[in-house]
Amino acid sequence: MNFYELAQKRYSCRKFSDRKVERELIDQIVAAANAAPTAVNKQPFQIFLVDTPEAREKLVKTSRYTYGAKTFLVVGYRKEDGWVRGYDGRNFADVDAAIAATHAMMEICELGLGTTWVGDFDAALLKEMFPEMAGHELIAIFPIGYPAEDDQPNPTHFKRKTAEEILTVL
Numbered sequence: 001m002n003f004y005e006l007a008q009k010r011y012s013c014r015k016f017s018d019r020k021v022e023r024e025l026i027d028q029i030v031a032a033a034n035a036a037p038t039a040v041n042k043q044p045f046q047i048f049l050v051d052t053p054e055a056r057e058k059l060v061k062t063s064r065y066t067y068g069a070k071t072f073l074v075v076g077y078r079k080e081d082g083w084v085r086g087y088d089g090r091n092f093a094d095v096d097a098a099i100a101a102t103h104a105m106m107e108i109c110e111l112g113l114g115t116t117w118v119g120d121f122d123a124a125l126l127k128e129m130f131p132e133m134a135g136h137e138l139i140a141i142f143p144i145g146y147p148a149e150d151d152q153p154n155p156t157h158f159k160r161k162t163a164e165e166i167l168t169v170l
Helices: 003-009 023-034 053-059 093-110 123-129
Strands: 045-050 071-077 137-144
Touching: 003 093, 023 045, 023 071, 023 093, 045 053, 045 093, 053 071, 053 123, 071 093, 093 137, 123 137
Parallel strands: none
Antiparallel strands: 045 071, 071 137
């Protein structure tokens, strides 16, 4: 499958089977995130694996969008570790974390797993529950699992702007 086919195949999975995600697959997902390009290769992002019943119990208190998953990745960054553009002081740590998160999301799909990018969560509570996350700006929770047989993309997934709407030729 080429990249465009993978991009077309990926959708926001919101229903998972009970099958456990194997640790070697998680390792491949993390490796894909780690291969992401970042400004000056600073890699200011951090990935947190939530995979135990105790940790999962804490995480589900921070968002209603967990979809019954048993495994989660939380992605964050430390602003002080990011590259800063000299012209205007723009820090790229958030962009770098989003690129790494997108690499992880695409690898999840490539491996036959499902996920969705969850941005609706209580970051302060998540940091309180997991002190290891303190000091990081948290950008995403990825519930991960094998898609349930009856899971389907939301109809809005297929609504896209045309190329002419998103491209400005100068």
